[in-house]
Amino acid sequence: MEKPRSKDNQELLLKVMASHGEGDMLFEREELLSFTGLKPQQLNDAVVLAREAGWVRVEGKANVKPFTFDKASLTEKGRAQAEESALPKPNPFASFLKEQLTPRKIAEKLFWALILPAVTWFAARLGGLKMTDEVVVWGLTFFVICAIGAWLGGVKFNTKGRFLFATSIFLVVLVAAGFLTMKEAASKPVPATQPEMPDIRIVINRLSLGDMGADRVGTSLTFWLRVANRGSQTMLDSWRLAVQIDGQSGAINAPLQKVPSPFRLFIGEDEKQLMTLSADDDLSEKTVKEPLVKGGLIHGLLWFFLPNVDKAVIKARKTHLTVFCEDAYGKRYSAGQLLGALNSTAIVHFPGMKVPVVEPNPEMKTSSRIPKK
Numbered sequence: 160m161e162k163p164r165s166k167d168n169q170e171l172l173l174k175v176m177a178s179h180g181e182g183d184m185l186f187e188r189e190e191l192l193s194f195t196g197l198k199p200q201q202l203n204d205a206v207v208l209a210r211e212a213g214w215v216r217v218e219g220k221a222n223v224k225p226f227t228f229d230k231a232s233l234t235e236k237g238r239a240q241a242e243e244s245a246l247p248k249p250n251p252f253a254s255f256l257k258e259q260l261t262p263r264k265i266a267e268k269l270f271w272a273l274i275l276p277a278v279t280w281f282a283a284r285l286g287g288l289k290m291t292d293e294v295v296v297w298g299l300t301f302f303v304i305c306a307i308g309a310w311l312g313g314v315k316f317n318t319k320g321r322f323l324f325a326t327s328i329f330l331v332v333l334v335a336a337g338f339l340t341m342k343e344a345a346s347k348p349v350p351a352t353q354p355e356m357p358d359i360r361i362v363i364n365r366l367s368l369g370d371m372g373a374d375r376v377g378t379s380l381t382f383w384l385r386v387a388n389r390g391s392q393t394m395l396d397s398w399r400l401a402v403q404i405d406g407q408s409g410a411i412n413a414p415l416q417k418v419p420s421p422f423r424l425f426i427g428e429d430e431k432q433l434m435t436l437s438a439d440d441d442l443s444e445k446t447v448k449e450p451l452v453k454g455g456l457i458h459g460l461l462w463f464f465l466p467n468v469d470k471a472v473i474k475a476r477k478t479h480l481t482v483f484c485e486d487a488y489g490k491r492y493s494a495g496q497l498l499g500a501l502n503s504t505a506i507v508h509f510p511g512m513k514v515p516v517v518e519p520n521p522e523m524k525t526s527s528r529i530p531k532k
Contacts, residue, residue: 168205171195173214173241176233185218185230200225214240357486358390359451361494364458365507366480367424368470377466378473380413381424382482383509384442384494385458388451393486395446400463405477413463415443422462425520433520436460437513446484458509473498 175194176186186194191202203226209215214237219229233241365383380400400413420438442459451457461482465473481495508514 165204165208168195168197168201169209169212169214170241170244171197172202172205172209173233173237173244176215176231177238177241180233183216183232183234185232187230188221188226188228191231203227206231209237212240213237355391356488357388357393357451357490359393359395359484359486359490359492360387360389361385361482361484361492362387363480363482363494363496364509366498367426368473369424370470375464375466376469377464378468378470380463380465380480382461382463383458383507383512384461384482385456385509386442386446386451387456388453390453392450392452392455393488394450395484395486395492396443397483397485398443398461399483400461400465401481401483402465402468402473403479403481404468404473410481411465411468413465416462416464417441417443418460418462422460426517431520433518435516435518440512456511458511460512 172191172195175191176184179190179194180186188202191197191206192199195202195205197205206215206217206228210217210231214234215231216234217228217231221227221229362385363382364385367381369379369381370377380402382400386395398415400415401410402413403410418436418438418441422436422438424434424436426432426434440458440460442457442461445457445459478498479495480498481493483491483493485491
């Protein structure tokens with residue numbers, strides 16, 4: 160769609176009426192259409208606006224749309240406006256090269272030549288832009304081109320012209336500096352971001368000690384663990400237990416056992432109760448079946464067997480227990496605690512685990528062991 164040019168249409172209307180008529184000569188609208196070459200709506204709009212400005216008088220009411228007038232004539236104000244519009248428009252710049260140079264004028268020009276680079280450099284530095292030789296060359300080239308153009312055009316600078324000229328140079332240099340800064344920033348390699356890694360937190364909630372019966376000499380250790388992940392999702396395996404007994408030189412590794420179904424433990428100091436647990440709560444199986452997502456939390460059981468060490472020895476001495484595991488990236492995690500702070504006889508249900516079944520011990524044995532299936 161063609162954009163309206165109301166001002167140009169008014170100037171054309173005044174020019175036509177001034178050149179084709181004298182005094183207050185009346186023009187028919189058909190004549191104006193022919194002389195101007197405007198469309199009916201454009202001509203009508205131009206006449207209406209010229210009338211509001213006092214440049215044109217109209218007579219009669221038109222009976223043909225879109226016209227609102229029948230005839231129009233030029234007023235004295237309109238003729239003066241037409242003559243003014245016909246004059247060549249003055250160049251907005253002033254030439255400092257054609258004027259006679261005096262010491263004062265030379266000093267003034269040197270001031271502008273020196274203050275402009277200083278202000279430009281200060282503004283660029285303040286904005287964090289790079290002022291390099293390339294930018295300076297761009298600015299000087301633009302300055303020389305403008306100066307030569309002004310000299311060839313016979314332009315004479317006044318105060319406003321100097322300001323506009325200086326501002327244009329200032330903006331060109333700043334734009335060049337900004338472009339170079341962005342170009343350099345874009346060319347710098349983007350540092351590779353480190354991938355998010357798992358962040359596993361393990362808490363030992365409860366521990367139960369027992370023996371493995373007459374066929375296996377050693378101590379059974381059953382852990383209730385809480386595992387949370389604050390990083391990227393992963394799986395966990397390679398669970399193991401290190402037992403450090405006070406007075407011994409090194410830690411003893413207790414092999415991980417698969418939780419049987421059902422899994423029964425004698426509990427209580429006098430072992431009068433029997434607790435049945437579910438093999439579905441085996442934590443070593445839970446952590447390899449499904450990934451532990453970010454923000455995930457699970458509870459489960461781990462069952463270890465410490466061979467050739469009686470539970471009385473573990474209880475009598477200061478014993479430190481540490482549970483280890485590894486994620487899918489090979490990162491190792493651990494949770495450790497002293498035995499005295501863990502060995503609890505309280506029956507506690509943990510979220511996500513099946514409720515243990517507790518009943519009286521039918522055998523009423525005095526030795527603590529894993530009951531037979």
